[in-house]
Amino acid sequence: MLIDRHNREVNxxxxxxxxxxxxxxSYCMPENMKFxxxxxxxxxxxxxxxxxxxxxxxxxxxxxxxxxxxxxxDFMSFLxxxxxxxxxxxxxxxxxxxxxxxxxxxxxxxxxxxxNLSLDSLDRERxxxxxxxxxxxxxxxxxxxxxxxxxxxxxxxxxxxxxxxDDIIPMVELAKDQNISVRFIEEMPFxxxxxxxxxxxxxxQKILDHITEKYPDIEKLNDPPYSTSKNYRINGFxxxxxxxxxxxxxxxxxxxxIRITPEGTFKTCLYDQGIFNLKTFxxxxxxxxxxxxxxxxxxAHKAVNGKMAESNRSKNVFESMSTxxx
Numbered sequence: 122m123l124i125d126r127h128n129r130e131v132n133x134x135x136x137x138x139x140x141x142x143x144x145x146x147s148y149c150m151p152e153n154m155k156f157x158x159x160x161x162x163x164x165x166x167x168x169x170x171x172x173x174x175x176x177x178x179x180x181x182x183x184x185x186x187x188x189x190x191x192x193x194x195d196f197m198s199f200l201x202x203x204x205x206x207x208x209x210x211x212x213x214x215x216x217x218x219x220x221x222x223x224x225x226x227x228x229x230x231x232x233x234x235x236x237n238l239s240l241d242s243l244d245r246e247r248x249x250x251x252x253x254x255x256x257x258x259x260x261x262x263x264x265x266x267x268x269x270x271x272x273x274x275x276x277x278x279x280x281x282x283x284x285x286x287d288d289i290i291p292m293v294e295l296a297k298d299q300n301i302s303v304r305f306i307e308e309m310p311f312x313x314x315x316x317x318x319x320x321x322x323x324x325x326q327k328i329l330d331h332i333t334e335k336y337p338d339i340e341k342l343n344d345p346p347y348s349t350s351k352n353y354r355i356n357g358f359x360x361x362x363x364x365x366x367x368x369x370x371x372x373x374x375x376x377x378x379i380r381i382t383p384e385g386t387f388k389t390c391l392y393d394q395g396i397f398n399l400k401t402f403x404x405x406x407x408x409x410x411x412x413x414x415x416x417x418x419x420x421a422h423k424a425v426n427g428k429m430a431e432s433n434r435s436k437n438v439f440e441s442m443s444t445x446x447x
Contacts, residue, residue: 122179123179123180123379123417124420125376125423126420126421126422126423127423127425130179131180131377131378131420132179132180132182132377133180133182133347134172134175134182134183134378134379135183135184135186135378135380135381135446136172136184136185136186136381136446137185137380137381137382137443137445138163138185138190138383139162139187139188139189139192139383140157140383140384140443140444141156141187141188141189141193142188142217143192143219143220143254144217144252144253144254144256146239146241146251146252146253147250147251147252147281147284147312148251148281148308148309148442149312149313149442150313150441150443151312151314151441152253154313154441154443157383157384157444161384161400163384163385163399163400165198165199165202167399167400168203168381169199169202169203170403171399171403171412172206172209174409174412174413175416176207176209177208181208181209181211182209182211183203183209184212184213184215185212185213185214185215186214186215187215187216187383187446188383188443189216189217189220190215190216191220191221191224192220196224197224197227197228200212200231200233201231204232204233212232212235213233213235213236213237213273214233214235214236215236215239215277216236216238216239217238217239217260218238218239218240218259218260218263219256219259219260219263220259221263222259222262222263225263225266225267229270234270234271234272235273236272236273236274236275237275237276237277238260238263238264238267238274238275238277239277240276240277240292241278241285242257242278242285242288243292243295244287244288245257245258247284247285247287248260251284268299268301274301275301275302275304275363276295276302276303277304278292278304278305278306279307279308280306280307282308282322286323289328289331289332290331290332292362293332293335293336293355293362295360296355296359296361296362297357297358297359297360298359299360300359300360302360302361302363303361303362303363304350304362304363304365305328305362305363305365306365307321307323307324307328307365307366307367307369308321308323309367309368309442310368310438311391311442312441312442313439313440313444315437315438315439321368321369325351325364325366325371328364329351329353329364332353332362336355338355338356339354339355339356340354340355341353346375347375348363348372350363350364350365350372351363351364370392370426370427370428373425373427373428374425376426379416380445380446381399381446382395382444383444383446384398384400385400385401385403386398386399387415387416387419388445389419389420389422389423390423390427390430391427391430391445392427392428392430392431392434393430393431393433393434394434394435396422399412402415
């Protein structure tokens with residue numbers, strides 16, 4: 122079992138397999154994004170080694186993120202190898218849906234039934250403006266196919282002032298007849314420009330107030346352990362919606378997560394600047410025992426929350442979310 126300095130069990134790894142993406146969402150990366158050279162990425166073999174070690178230490182859930190996971194070459198072979206790890210209870214995938222559909226059936230056959238699908242607008246023109254790509258049709262086709270299966274589907278919508286506010290209610294209404302969770306996320310500064318949002322208008326409370334104006338009959342649900350979202354159901358709806366206070370960070374107290382970036386940086390918090398590089402450590406010949414010792418040492422110094430992790434940085438946030446792992 123992995124325990125951090127605040128006596129919190131760490132059993133969830135967010136593993137980013139690539140920083141490349143076939144969208145260019147404005148809140149995530151600049152249009153002229155410079156991607157990590159392939160030789161600087163963790164190999165699949167290195168990812169499997171790290172995953173095996175962490176699962177043996179008590180990690181039960183691995184979420185595969187990017188960038189966009191499905192555009193990395195041979196991703197399905199890696200996913201197959203990951204699914205064979207003993208004691209790993211759950212694999213989840215975060216995807217934008219653009220390239221997912223051709224691989225969906227095989228993914229499900231490997232036991233993966235949990236997907237976070239990024240969808241920031243249901244309007245084609247707004248989708249184009251946000252993502253800088255005309256790909257809404259592909260994403261919606263992926264969603265419709267996912268709905269044919271009995272999957273755990275969460276739709277992730279980053280709320281942006283003057284960009285997609287008109288989409289909030291239509292997004293909520295996707296859960297009216299479908300057992301899905303629509304999750305609204307506060308905008309964060311990880312856009313590759315180093316821009317902050319110190320006066321964030323559309324915070325978690327304003328999002329909730331906006332939905333309540335349209336649907337006052339809202340029931341607060343019991344949030345599962347370690348949940349990053351506050352979850353709600355509208356009377357008569359089949360599904361639910363949640364709000365993630367990703368910028369104001371009200372959920373940090375129950376954090377059970379660690380992150381590994383595509384180039385191997387180990388992070389104990391989304392907002393820290395990285396603790397050490399696992400890829401370099403492994404390629405210098407580190408043993409399994411040395412790797413786990415280094416990870417436990419990092420957890421022994423983990424910040425209590427995201428605000429503290431950010432305040433401990435030597436430089437301001439400037440990363441693209443795709444370089445961290447969504």
